[in-house]
Amino acid sequence: MQPFDELAQERLIELLDARAESSRTMRTDEAQAFMLALLSGPDELEISDWLPEILGDESLFNDSEREEAEQLALAMMADMRREMEGGKLPDLWFYHEDNGDVDFFTWCNAYLYALDVVPTDWFAHSEEEEFEDLFYPLMALSGVYDADTEAGTPAILELSDKDLVDLQAELPRVLLDIYQYWRAVVNTPKTIHRKSSKTGRNESCPCGSGKKYKHCCGR
Numbered sequence: 001m002q003p004f005d006e007l008a009q010e011r012l013i014e015l016l017d018a019r020a021e022s023s024r025t026m027r028t029d030e031a032q033a034f035m036l037a038l039l040s041g042p043d044e045l046e047i048s049d050w051l052p053e054i055l056g057d058e059s060l061f062n063d064s065e066r067e068e069a070e071q072l073a074l075a076m077m078a079d080m081r082r083e084m085e086g087g088k089l090p091d092l093w094f095y096h097e098d099n100g101d102v103d104f105f106t107w108c109n110a111y112l113y114a115l116d117v118v119p120t121d122w123f124a125h126s127e128e129e130e131f132e133d134l135f136y137p138l139m140a141l142s143g144v145y146d147a148d149t150e151a152g153t154p155a156i157l158e159l160s161d162k163d164l165v166d167l168q169a170e171l172p173r174v175l176l177d178i179y180q181y182w183r184a185v186v187n188t189p190k191t192i193h194r195k196s197s198k199t200g201r202n203e204s205c206p207c208g209s210g211k212k213y214k215h216c217c218g219r
Contacts, residue, residue: 002071004079009093012072015065016054025056029093029103030110035077037114039084040179041122042186047074053117089176104168108142111175131181134174137167 013028020027031054038050055069083090095103145157
């Protein structure tokens, strides 16, 4: 597989971002956030489960462009996996809004969108309240707590500029914590439960020797 270097990133931006203006593909920053969430969770997905979410309708590309975009996206995914398995996050790609502010909103929404694509309900599966707390920066920066002017609903939570700056600084840490949480869950050995009842030490040994279990296989 080709390396995902700076030139590869620039080419993926060329292929995706212009088409994303019509909301028919993901931008490259959205693709990174989306794939980072997929890599962080417990599910092993087929490429066909997630790649069309990034590239959109096949009619958006000619055959050679789509194949190139697919290979670049897969190289990007492999590169991110290597870095995360090494215990660090890849460099996060945040675009800037027209006013010059960093666009955390779009990136965080793309990450959270991945949770609707995977089969495991992350929050139902986790029994730890601390796990849900990890999502506070993601939820806040994605606008979940903001006022909805169209619906006429007030903000759920009022965040100051300082609050937002603190949450932005905290985001990389919680992303890595989420990844490490799921790796611990996936790698925890499962307890094997006996289907048959346990043989008492004074009962006949199930091997058929005629001896008591404690004097035979139970020694």
